[in-house]
Structure formats: C-alpha cells, structure tokens
Amino acid sequence: MSGDKVIALRDVSLTYRSGWGRKRRQTLAVDGVSLTVQAGECLGLVGGSGSGKSTLAQIMTGQLAASAGEVRLWLREPGDAPRRAVVAPHPRDVAGHVGLVFQDPFSSFDPLWSLRRSIEEALMLKYGASTDPLGRGAHDFLGLVGLNPSFAARRPGGLSGGQVQRAAIARAIAINPDLLVLDEALSSLDVSVQANVLGLLARLRRELDLTIVFIGHNLAVVGAIADRVAVMASGQLVEIGPAAELYRSPRSEYTRQLIAAVPRLPGREPRPAVAGGASGC
Numbered sequence: 001m002s003g004d005k006v007i008a009l010r011d012v013s014l015t016y017r018s019g020w021g022r023k024r025r026q027t028l029a030v031d032g033v034s035l036t037v038q039a040g041e042c043l044g045l046v047g048g049s050g051s052g053k054s055t056l057a058q059i060m061t062g063q064l065a066a067s068a069g070e071v072r073l074w075l076r077e078p079g080d081a082p083r084r085a086v087v088a089p090h091p092r093d094v095a096g097h098v099g100l101v102f103q104d105p106f107s108s109f110d111p112l113w114s115l116r117r118s119i120e121e122a123l124m125l126k127y128g129a130s131t132d133p134l135g136r137g138a139h140d141f142l143g144l145v146g147l148n149p150s151f152a153a154r155r156p157g158g159l160s161g162g163q164v165q166r167a168a169i170a171r172a173i174a175i176n177p178d179l180l181v182l183d184e185a186l187s188s189l190d191v192s193v194q195a196n197v198l199g200l201l202a203r204l205r206r207e208l209d210l211t212i213v214f215i216g217h218n219l220a221v222v223g224a225i226a227d228r229v230a231v232m233a234s235g236q237l238v239e240i241g242p243a244a245e246l247y248r249s250p251r252s253e254y255t256r257q258l259i260a261a262v263p264r265l266p267g268r269e270p271r272p273a274v275a276g277g278a279s280g281c
C-alpha cells in the first residue's frame, strides 16, 4: 500500500424518496458513514440484505449523490502528476477511473457483442484506442484472468457464469482503474467457482496493485480477501477494522452474529483459504 488515500467519506448519508402524496416514503439507506480507503488496500463491506452496502458503493463511485456529508476521491493523472482530488464525484469524473463488477455477470454485457468488443469498448472510452498504453488488448486481459484468449470471439451467452464473471473482471481491470468495486460479484457463483475467482482476485491484486472495495454478505468470503472489513447494519457503519482482528474479537453484537452465521466444518476456522491458481471456471 502506498499510503495515498483513494476515497474518504465523511459523515455521508443518503435518503431515497419514493412515491407521491400519502404514499410518499423516505428510506435512510446510508446513515452518517465515515471511512477511508488507501491505495492498494482491499476494503471489505459486509452486512445483511438492505443494510446499505450497494447504496454506499454507488455513492463512492459517483453514481448516486450523497444527501449529506462529504465524498472525496483522489484520482490518478497521466504520468507522474499528483492525484487529483474530486469532491462529490459525478459519473463523468469517475469514467475511466473506476471499474465496477456486479452480481449478475450476464446483465453487465451486451449479449450481442463478443467479449473482444466489450473489452475494446472500455479501452476506447479510456484511451481512445483498442489497446492500453502498454499495447495490451482484449486477448491479453482475458489471459490475465485465466481465460483462453480464443474466448475473445465468443459472446457471453455461450459461457458459464464463472467465465463471464472473469470476463467482467478483465474488462474492469483493462482500464487500470484507480478503484475496483465488486458488488456481490461472487454471490451468483457456486462455491467452488467462488473460490477460484477469489483466488484470481487475490493474484490480480498483488500483480496490479489494485485498490478494491469488495462487497458481500458472506463474512467468510469477504474476510478471505479483505485487509480491513467494514460492517454495516441499517445504513450505519457498526464496526471497521483489520479482517483477522474483527474475526477474533468483534466489538459489536451484530458482527458476532454475522460471524456465528458463517458455516464452518468441525475443527476448521471459518475464514476460508484463498485458492491460489486460476483455471477456467
């Protein structure tokens, strides 16, 4: 980790407003959250359904504007220029700087486009060319995520969920993102494929020095890759700390309950080992 900050949230809240007249509703989805993410860090974000994780991710990536508080991102500039601070980021500020991977890999691709075209589209948007400044194109990024480069010609429909999720990761890292946000990216995959993709992410993180926000509801999966884990409940940050410490001695009752809910085998730690290799899945 370089020690540079990539994101700082200060007392951030977001209220959704929906409906009209007597059916008008307000939901305080994120309630006074403060946290920072350092360059090269992987921050895990866990919490039950509806705890505000996805909303917080959308605030961090400029897709939703906070109702209160301050959101600050530090984005890399070309060459050796110092990072540029952006307050209350707008999607146009983060375009080409933030890679996003969502739960359903198929919905994030155009079903009619080949993987090559989808990855080249991302490269064109960032660099105005179908390769990055190092000359790497779609084949190279597919290779980096352990997919045979011949997959470039294929459409997502003919691939498994795990393969398409790898392709989504390839597209996200092709732009050399300042921040990679994975929102429940493993949740739709079966357990052995999850372990493979987790191993892939751990490897890419080391090789590419990625800064990651990894969102999930399974504390075991999140704890297997995250340096620090933030626990959310009812829109609030109930606890944040180094992953191992949070497992050993959780401070909040809610975190204790989340840990207790992690399935474990007799005599085994609940924290799964990250799978090393990354073959096709």
Ligand SMILES: Nc1ncnc2c1ncn2[C@@H]1O[C@H](COP(=O)(O)OP(=O)(O)OP(=O)(O)O)[C@@H](O)[C@H]1O
Pocket (backbone or CB within 6 Å): 016, 017, 018, 027, 028, 029, 047, 048, 049, 050, 051, 052, 053, 054, 055, 056, 217
């Ligand atoms: N577009 C929206 N309009 C109104 N309320 C919303 C909207 N999106 C989310 N919410 C509400 O905001 C709260 C937080 O939702 P959010 O999706 O951020 O939680 P989450 O922790 O990501 O949940 P999950 O794990 O189920 O995806 C929930 O009460 C949800 O119903």
